[in-house]
Amino acid sequence: MPEVPLIPHELLDRYDRPGPRYTSYPPIPSWTADFGEPEYREALEDLGRRRGDPVALYFHLPFCVARCWYCGCNATVTRHDHVQEAYVGRIGREIGMICDALGERRGVAQVHWGGGTPNFLGPAAMERLAETLQRRFRVAPDAAVAIEIDPRVASVEQLGRLRALGFNRLSIGVQDFDPAVQAAIGRIQSEETVGELREAARDLGFRSVNFDLVYGLPAQTEASFARTLQRVVEMAPDRIACFGYAHVPWARPNQRRIEAAALPHRYTRFALFRRAVMTLTTAGYRWIGLDHFARPGDELTLALDGGTLRRNFMGYVADPPADLLAFGTSGIGEVDGRFVQNDAHLGRYQRAIDAGMLPIVRGHVLSGEDRVRRAAIERLLCTLELPYAWLAPLGSDEALARFRPFADEGFVRFDQDRLAVTATGRFFLRNLAMQLDAGATDVSPERFSRTV
Ligand code: SF4
Numbered sequence: 001m002p003e004v005p006l007i008p009h010e011l012l013d014r015y016d017r018p019g020p021r022y023t024s025y026p027p028i029p030s031w032t033a034d035f036g037e038p039e040y041r042e043a044l045e046d047l048g049r050r051r052g053d054p055v056a057l058y059f060h061l062p063f064c065v066a067r068c069w070y071c072g073c074n075a076t077v078t079r080h081d082h083v084q085e086a087y088v089g090r091i092g093r094e095i096g097m098i099c100d101a102l103g104e105r106r107g108v109a110q111v112h113w114g115g116g117t118p119n120f121l122g123p124a125a126m127e128r129l130a131e132t133l134q135r136r137f138r139v140a141p142d143a144a145v146a147i148e149i150d151p152r153v154a155s156v157e158q159l160g161r162l163r164a165l166g167f168n169r170l171s172i173g174v175q176d177f178d179p180a181v182q183a184a185i186g187r188i189q190s191e192e193t194v195g196e197l198r199e200a201a202r203d204l205g206f207r208s209v210n211f212d213l214v215y216g217l218p219a220q221t222e223a224s225f226a227r228t229l230q231r232v233v234e235m236a237p238d239r240i241a242c243f244g245y246a247h248v249p250w251a252r253p254n255q256r257r258i259e260a261a262a263l264p265h266r267y268t269r270f271a272l273f274r275r276a277v278m279t280l281t282t283a284g285y286r287w288i289g290l291d292h293f294a295r296p297g298d299e300l301t302l303a304l305d306g307g308t309l310r311r312n313f314m315g316y317v318a319d320p321p322a323d324l325l326a327f328g329t330s331g332i333g334e335v336d337g338r339f340v341q342n343d344a345h346l347g348r349y350q351r352a353i354d355a356g357m358l359p360i361v362r363g364h365v366l367s368g369e370d371r372v373r374r375a376a377i378e379r380l381l382c383t384l385e386l387p388y389a390w391l392a393p394l395g396s397d398e399a400l401a402r403f404r405p406f407a408d409e410g411f412v413r414f415d416q417d418r419l420a421v422t423a424t425g426r427f428f429l430r431n432l433a434m435q436l437d438a439g440a441t442d443v444s445p446e447r448f449s450r451t452v
Pocket residue numbers: 063064065066067068070071072073074075115116117150173
C-alpha cells in the first residue's frame with residue numbers, strides 16, 4: 001500500500017490550476033487546422049507502407065438516451081434508431097476510405113468503442129458495425145476489444161450479445177452510487193443493476209471490467225463518496241478510473257444545470273480523491289499513474305510492472321500499438337507520427353463522408369523535440385520517475401532546472417540517475433508534467449481542467 005500523505009491546504013491553493021491531462025503531447029488545443037484531409041491521407045499511405053505493424057482502432061458512437069448534466073463528452077441525444085443506423089453506415093464508409101488508403105487488410109491488436117453510449121446502439125446496428133470491422137481488418141484472436149457501457153441501457157442479455165460479437169473488456173459508467181449526487185447530475189441509475197452487470201460480465205468471461213468514478217460532483221461529501229467506494233470494492237471490478245469532474249459550462253452548456261455553488265470546495269474535492277486512493281489501495285488495488293487503480297493480476301498492473309504501460313487518448317493503456325485509427329465524430333487518432341482529429345459536429349461529419357472526404361478538422365505533425373518531450377511526459381505520468389538521459393536531447397541541466405522549485409516543495413527528488421516523484425508530489429503529477437511542456441500550450445481555464 002503506498003504512503004498517502006496529508007496535503008496542506010496551502011499547497012492545493014498554489015497548485016490547483018488549469019493544465020493538460022497529457023493524453024497527447026502536444027495537447028489538442030495546440031494542433032492546427034492546417035493539417036487536413038490531404039495530410040491525413042499522406043499519413044495513411046505512409047502507414048500502409050509499414051506493413052506488418054498492427055494498429056489500434058477507436059470508434060466514437062456519440063448517441064445517448066439523455067444528456068447527463070455533468071457530461072463533458074461529445075454526445076448527441078436521439079430516440080431514433082434510423083439516426084444511429086445512418087451513422088453506422090457512414091462509419092462503414094469511413095472505414096472503407098481509410099482501408100483503401102492503407103491498401104491492405106490491416107492487423108488489429110486493440111479495439112475500443114467509446115462515446116456517447118456505444119451500448120445504446122440497437123442490436124442490428126451493432127452487428128453491422130462489428131461485421132464491417134471484421135471484414136475490413138484482421139482483428140487478432142487475442143486482441144483487447146473493449147466497449148463503454150451505460151448501465152441504464154444495458155442488460156445481462158446485451159452483455160451476452162456483446163461477448164458473442166467479440167468484446168472481451170467492459171467499462172461501466174458508475175460515477176457515484178449516492179442518490180443525492182445522481183439527482184444533482186441528472187443521471188439516475190441503480191446500484192443493483194451495476195452489481196448484476198458486474199456479476200454477469202464475470203460469468204460471461206469478460207477479461208477485464210472497469211468502473212468509471214467521478215469525484216468533485218455536486219452534493220458529494222466525504223461520507224457519501226466513502227460509501228460509493230465501499231460498494232465499488234464489494235463489486236470488485238478489475239480496474240477503476242477515478243476522474244475529477246471538470247466544470248466548464250461555457251464549453252458544455254448542459255453543465256449549466258449544475259450550480260457552481262453546489263460543487264464541493266477544492267479542499268473537499270481533493271479529500272474525495274484522497275479517500276479514493278486510501279480505500280482502493282487498502283482493498284488491494286494498485287494506484288496507477290494519475291487516476292487509475294487496478295487489481296494485481298489486471299493487464300494494466302502487469303504492464304506497469306513490465307514497462308509497457310502507456311498513456312494515450314484512451315488514458316492509461318497496456319502495450320498499445322503505435323498507430324491508432326479513429327472513426328466517427330470527434331475521433332482522435334495517431335498515424336505514423338501525426339495526430340489527427342475528426343469533426344465533432346454530427347452534420348458536418350455526415351456531409352464530409354457523403355462527399356467522399358475524410359472529416360478531418362485538425363492535426364499535428366510530431367517534431368523531433370515533440371517526441372522527446374512527449375516520451376518524457378508519458379514516462380513521468382506512467383512510472384513516476386524520469387531518467388535524466390531522457391532529457392539529454394533537450395539539455396538536461398536546463399530541463400531539470402524547472403524542477404528545482406518542486407524539489408524544494410517536496411514533490412520530487414533528484415536521485416543519482418533519475419528524477420523521482422515523491423508521495424506528496426504524486427498528487428501534483430500534472431503540474432510536474434507541465435514542466436516538460438515546451439510552454440506553447442495555452443493553459444487557460446477555458447481550455448483545461450484543474451490539475452488537482
Ligand atoms: S455522461 Fe455518458 S451517457 Fe451521459 S450524456 Fe455524456 S456520454 Fe451520454
